[in-house]
Amino acid sequence: MEGFFQRYLSLYRSLITTLNELLSAYELSYSLWQVIYHIKNNGPSTLVDISSRYNVEKPTITRRVHRLEELQMVKQIPGKDRREKVIQLTELGDKIYQECRKKITDLENSVMEGVAKDEQKAAFHTLPKIQENLFNREGNKSE
């Protein structure tokens, strides 16, 4: 499969740019969207939850959450452990989630135009498999 990475990475910049443009209407970027998405789909979460979900260091998530707090899209809610910062979507955050979710889904559909359903499925199924292979390979290295 020589050239696969090239194809994969070539698409990356176009896609992330398009998504960021789409989200910029809400003062968001894809990295901020990830946080909103995670909270919406997993309920109130701590920074460590989000950090481990996306394999991103805690300080990075601290910054994302601070930004979303400024934008009043998330808020802290009390948890039992006073070390933790449990965050939840605000009403505004939820509203913006709905709007963005719709636009992103539309984009996902429009981008697949002309691609056969079974090819879509193959690609959908292949991506996480590649990621798993990468992960296992990493694991082996540290043995």
Next chain:
Amino acid sequence: MEGFFQRYLSLYRSLITTLNELLSAYELSYSLWQVIYHIKNNGPSTLVDISSRYNVEKPTITRRVHRLEELQMVKQIPGKDRREKVIQLTELGDKIYQECRKKITDLENSVMEGVAKDEQKAAFHTLPKIQENLFNREGNKSE
């Protein structure tokens, strides 16, 4: 295809990190590799050639090329137009290309383990199609 972008983008960080680790043995990163790759496969090139190939602004390419010159992997060769800076691989650059090409191809193969050949082909074929759809969509926006 809701969730496709998520799957696609989730893979990105693992992949680029793995590639950068692989390339760091040669003091390279994927962005530098792109320049070497382009020259190797298209012959002596100007900064504008490379810039337009990867849809990256000229100053970005200036920096990449300067870095590769420092590493003595590329050198400038005379061209007819004295505005242009035509760059070519050095012997060292070519040697490193060969080594990296081999390692990257190995990685491309190992990452596809357990993925059926026809699924690989479907994914390989789908990525540029998505990119084309994205591009056309962008085009429509500016009408």
Next chain:
DNA sequence: TGGTAATAGTTATCTATGGTAATTATATTT
């Protein structure tokens, strides 16, 4: 042919995103 346009590259500056190391506050373990 002389003046204006366009082109290639560079420099300076800015933004976005992420990482590491060290620190504080709180919980857990022993």
Next chain:
DNA sequence: AAATATAATTACCATAGATAACTATTACCA
């Protein structure tokens, strides 16, 4: 109770890319 672990933060640094302004050279054309 003391030591350790965990959650979050702060300060600092790196990478990658963009824009704007500039220089040098070439192309155009009237």
